[in-house]
Amino acid sequence: MICRMRLGVCILALCLCLCLAAAASPITHPSEVSALRAVKKQLVDPKKNLRNWGKGDPCTANWTGILCTNDLGGDGYLHVQELQLLNMNLSGTLAPELGQLSRLRILDFMWNELTGTIPKEIGRISPLRLLLLNGNKLFGSLPDELGYLSNLNRLQLDQNNISGPIPKTFVNMSSVRHLHLNNNSLSGQIPPELSQIPTLIHLLLDNNNLSGYLPPEFSNLPELRILQLDNNDFGGSVIPASYGNFSRLVKLSLRNCGLRGAVPDLSKISNLTYLDLSQNHLTGPIQRNKLSNNMTTIDLSDNQLNGTIPASFSDLPSLQTLCLENNFLTGTVPTDIWQNMTFSTSARLKLDFRNNSFSSIQGHLNPPVNVTLRLEGNPVCENANLLNVSLFCGSESGEDKMLTNLNNSTVKCPIQACPRDGYYEYVPASPLPCFCAAPLRIGYRLKSPSFSYFPPYIHPFEVYLTSSLNLSRYQLSIDTYSWEKGPRLRMYLKLFPSITENHSSTFNVSEVERIRRKYLSWTFPGNSLFGPYELLNFTLLGPYADIKFEEKTKGIRKGGLVAVVVGGAAFAVSVSVIVTILITRRHDGQRRAMSRKRLSEKVSMKLDGVKDFTFKEMTLATDNFNSSSQVGQGGYGKVYGGTLPDKTVVAIKRAEEGSLQGQREFLTEIKLLSRLHHRNLVSLVGYCDEEGEQMLVYEFMPNGTLRDWLSAKSKESLTFGMRLRIALGSAKGILYLHTEANPPVFHRDIKASNILLDSKFNAKVADFGLSRLAPALEDEGTVPDHVSTVVRGTPGYLDPEYFLTHKVTDKSDVYSLGVVFLEMLTGKRPISHGRNIVREVNTAHQSGMMFSVIDSRMGCYPSECIERFVGLALSCCQDKTENRPSMSDVVRELECILKMMPETESVSSDSGSSYSNSGKLLPPSSTSFVSSSNVLGSDLVSGVVPSITPR
Secondary structure (H helix, E strand, O other): OHHHHHHHHHHHHHHHHHHHHHHHOOOEOHHHHHHHHHHHHOEEOOOOOOOOOOOOOOOOOOOOOEEEOOOOOOOOOEOEEEEEOOOOOOEEOOOHHHHHOOOOOEEEOOOOEEOOOOOHHHHHOOOOOEEEOOOOOOEEOOOHHHHHOOOOOEEEOOOOEEEEOOOHHHHHOOOOOEEEOOOOEEEEEOOHHHHHOOOOOEEEOOOOEEEOOOOHHHHHOOOOOEEEOOOOOOOOOEOOHHHHHOOOOOEEEOOOOOOEEOOOOOOOOOOOOEEEOOOOEEEEEOOOOOOOOOOOEEEOOOOEEEOOOOHHHHHOOOOOEEEOOOOOOEEEEEOHHHHOOOOOOOOOEEEEOOOOEEEEEEOOOOOOOOEEEEOOOOHHHHOOOOOOHHHHOOOOOOOOOOOEEOOOOOOOOOHHHOOOOOOOEEOOOOOOOOOEEOOEEEEEEEOOOOOOOOHHHHHHHHHHHHHHHOOOHHHEEEEEEEEEOOOEEEEEEEEOOOOOOOOOOOOOHHHHHHHHHHHHOOOOOOOOOOOOEEEEEEEOOHHHOOOOOOOOOOOOOHHHHHHHHHHHHHHHHHHHHHHHHHHHHHHHHHHHHHHHHHHHHHHOOOOOOOEEEOHHHHHHHOOOOOHHHEEEEOOOEEEEEEEOOOOOEEEEEEEOHHHOOOHHHHHHHHHHHHOOOOOOEOOEEEEEOOOOOOEEEEEOOOOOEHHHHHOOOOOOOOOHHHHHHHHHHHHHHHHHHHHOOOOOEEOOOOOHHHEEEOOOOOEEEOOOOOOEEOOOOOOOOOOOOOEEOOOOOOOOOOOHHHHHHOEEOHHHHHHHHHHHHHHHHHOOOOEEOOEEHHHHHHHHHHOOOHHHOOOOOOOEEEHHHHHHHHHHHHHHOOOOHHHOOOHHHHHHHHHHHHHHOOHHHOEOOOOOOOEOOOOEOOOOOOOOEEEOOOOOOOOOOOOEOOOOOOO
16 A cells, blocks of 8 residues: 555656646647647557657657757747658558648658548648658549648659549649659649749659640750650650750650650750650651760660661760660661770660561671670561571570679678677778678669669769768668669668777767758759659668657757656656556566467477578568568568578568467468479478567569569560460469379469569469368378368459359369469459459350450460460369369370470470570461451461560
8 A cells, every 4th residue: 555655646746747847848839739649540550650649748758750840939839840750651541630730841651551532731831841642552632732832842642542633733833843643543634734833853743544645835844854754645646846845854754655656856955864755656767866975775665666777876875775676667787886885894785676677787796795686576687698697686584683782892701700690791892891880771762763774873873872971982882773663773772880990880879860861851962863762761770779760859948858858757767667567467477378389389390491580580681671672462461572691582471460370370381381392383481480470481583473464564575485384384383282292282372463483484383371281081092072161262263163162172273273374365354344254255265256355465376376275274264173174184285285386486395494486487387376466367477476574
């Protein structure tokens, strides 16, 4: 009783102290406190990042992510100046009360999971300079009221689901320099009124549903550097001739916009560096006037251009990429394009002239090793008398899109001198040999660079970045970089502390705060070559893990600040005491019991070739599970790309809280996966079962899923021969599960997104989360034909009998694979707009219109092979189990179809062998061909089989 009385007295005293402290110091404006509480109420915060919101005053108690003004003039209150909540795993919606933060200058919710609409009330915040909502799941239309933000410098709403038109009121954003609205679902006409914004330098509207015409008035924008409108549909409109009058344009990207007409004369744009007009319907010759000497990239592929290659293309000293494939160009291929260039060791020139009508070579065909020349699909490849021409007429797999590692230090340093916990490492470029330090880890992305090959610009970029951060050059290491769709260039940066007199191996807290502040305030100097950037994450690990970015409010009177600090400290102590008394006793016993249970179960998990990773190792591999590392998502959870300490790139599937299995079931699944070994199954590297997490670590598949390649949004496509090869590899992997695994396994979730492709396009079946072991052998030594279970799987792929009877068999996987085959043939999804792919193809097949539903992007194919493949797919999709072939029958039939393929499109039945597409198809007398671009076509169509490169 005495103890309780003392505790009550202490709490009363603490409350009195806090009240006195509050009275002695300025506080946040009450309307803003109310607004922040409303914001918190509408957010879902599973990681408890905002746990201190609601404790004390927002400004004086340093609520997470809040920076306040130090101006006490006027009303005598503190005001919220910045709301920095990027990458905090927040979901929920944005509260309209945000509009009450009347002094706000930065509103940053980047890289969260927010849904709902953008509140129109944000348009009331007149001082707002940065509005950063990109990388969420926001939907609805853009509020007209955002146009009231006359002081706004940067509007980033990209990578959401925003729809509707772009408001004409945006013309009133008289100070905006960056409009990033790409990767949404915006529609309608681009407002010509945007041409009246005098400060605009970056206009990114790519990957939307915009239509109408290209506003010719855009050429009047005095400061515009980047105009990027790819993947919209402007309905056959032309590129305005006025676009040749841009005064400062560096990058013009109009890929896949449905444009017609001629290529305008752009020779007067003195700073033009990057031009992409590919995948349109442009006609006529290429302009002959010389483009800027700064040109790095010219992509005019997939149009209907005619004439010859302009001689001026041979006088572009910085050229990296010239793509002219799939046009009607004629004449000769000029070798002086590369002969007139002086190549450095880091330079590269890619010349893609495939599928035109070039008949000869002008000059000596002797390009240096850093020149890639592709000529397949041209008459010149049929000229047997031309020396070496065959070297440039074969197919190739293209550039490897895996992460490129730049840390190639040759200095040998003693292992024991640097802690081996993953947080400290040798500084690669250190002037002091073997200097060991802990880096800051930063995810960084160039959203629209004006080059297509990075190595020549690595050094200038390093100088640009370190000078912007006021660091020495050796303090920066670009650990890895990779190109992503856009194209965008993603990097993983490490910043190391400087070498001081005492050789400190860590940054001090103030320096960490300074660097972070530099990134978050978007005050890097502009650079046209590198374009706009975005911060993906700022990860603090190891010695920096305990740093709290509690933005201090300046200008508070000294006495008041001391009172607040003392009161806050006392309050923290009291909370700690209370929590310790009330919670520790309750949970200690439960934690110890759970720990003993998990430990006893994990002791038995010693499996050959499967590693037990720690949670810290997974955190390091994925840069703290940053959203920029996410490569996929399914019902089980998110999949991240990661890099292990030995530089092995892996895929890490992390279960979400609601999908966690029981401990024993999770370990059982690992045991199942650990004993499945086949070249057509994705390999399990290891697992993590720590800190309430369940993760599976697989080999990384750089070419993604089959579904990605069949998608209509994919720029590249798969030839028919490659699809057959993928089909065979998939079937062999499933056949192994059914017949060679011991005991056999029913996959239960075969679908195009669970068939992954490695760097050579070998197919590997993945995701065994729903798999079931076949029943044990009966007395006669036969395997029962089914397992009774709750129906699980993906709509459109489900075996009808399994759905009705709840009995899964090996034929259930056959049905699902048959649906995948139909996807390969048509490019369509299993269920789309209420239409079922099995029914659609069956109807077309029975009516004699089979070729009307074939994917038009496959190029040419032997009609006899197509017919057999269609027959196989439909037989797999029979309603009754007994009418379907076994998986061994499927494999045999696919091998037979592949043997029927002509020599020019030969694909071995060995899934590990390479494929070839060389030039034009010359059909043998026993095989007829059909072009997928015709509905029915003739029995023989001679065309070009397009080759592809990985994404």
